[in-house]
Amino acid sequence: MTMALSGQYMTNGLLAAGVLLLKVLAVIMPITVVVAYLTYVERKVIGYMQRRIGPHRVGYRGLLQPFADVFKLLLKEVLVPASANRFLFLTAPFLALVPALATWAVVPFWRGAALANVDAGLLYVLAMTSMTVYGIILAGWSSNSKYALLGAMRSAAQMVAYEIAMGFALVGVIMASNSLNLDRIVVAQAGGLHHWYIWPLLPLAVVYFICGVAETNRAPFDVAEGESEIVAGFHVEYSGAGFALFFLAEYANMILISALVSIFFVGGWLSPFEGLVPILGKPGLHWLALKMAFFLFCFLWFRATFPRYRYDQIMRLGWKVFIPLTLLWIGLECVWKAVGFGPWF
């Protein structure tokens, strides 16, 4: 009897685990597809901004280009430099990739649709996004190449500098929402366009997004790669599949930052026409997707238009502009909290 019962529990447990596994795949698979097409869109958008047409050979208008890229990367030799630390060299891409994908566990796609709808969601996001820097440092150090080490050092100092401003900006969001749960942060912004946090927290939103660009090592903050000075920075020694993993992690992080900005500041899955237009006012995944697409476009737009920052300029911007600005805004929010302000506080 007890045997049969425990057997039943076991099957139920296995079934639940199987369903959960399918759900996780249902989140990660679309993300990898979006990553693939983001590389295509990036090349197209930057191409058109520079009056070129971008990739157009593989498939209709080059639409199969990402797949060609994936196959090319997987068919290349995986090189491990002779003087490198082999184990760390092969571990580093995982330390970059796993946090970039695992953070999606707490991202709500619509009301209650986060796979892990946990109360400490925002803490989890911060913890996971901070992990990425280890992948970069390990990659740079274990390669035993001077360019790689230089890129890793630069990237580490830059990422920790911008992480502080990022954290302060998030404190501003929590002061308004009083919750670390991503779902509740969005729900707290319900009630129409003017309830979104971007209005009272505009400087924090700008700081957060720019820090996100810096954290993902994207142009104009891409001194960690800096093709023209240190060839490719921390991943100069990586080829084939190892390089593909870093690439995947970088783009997954871009998509993640776009999702987080949308959730924290512009109401996530909420419609801008809420309470104004009957059908358009309905919340849903498409609104989150649209907002994310806008921020992703900004990533590409920045890359096509801004020249790369000099390293001392990056450090100055992080420490001397963003941190004082976010501290000031937190102080201002304290005042708002005390006297009450608009629909937000």
Added chain:
Amino acid sequence: MLAAYLAIPFFLVVAAGIGLFALAAGFVLGPRRPDPRKAAPYECGFEAFEDAHMPFDVRYYLVAILFILFDLEITFLFPWAVSLNHIGTAGLLAMVAFLLVLTIGFIYEWRKGALEWE
């Protein structure tokens, strides 16, 4: 409540699985033609002069120390911001005082030149 966290280990495993799969595919599908020159660290065509694990600038350590200070302060701010509605004006003012002390420390660092990067 803890059951909600169950998805996180699944995510970690699946993400690592994707990485393993890609790396294994690279090792299986890719060619393997070892060559001592190919396995040498890249240095623009020259032979590498020395080990790359050289000492680096002490300013990196300074940045790391400042980072730890500020990051601790941020973790201190999180629980305060979550419970703002329950702690009243006294709680609000206490943190304002703390932030003032923090700002004084920040100004000191700034004036001392710890934030310069020339």
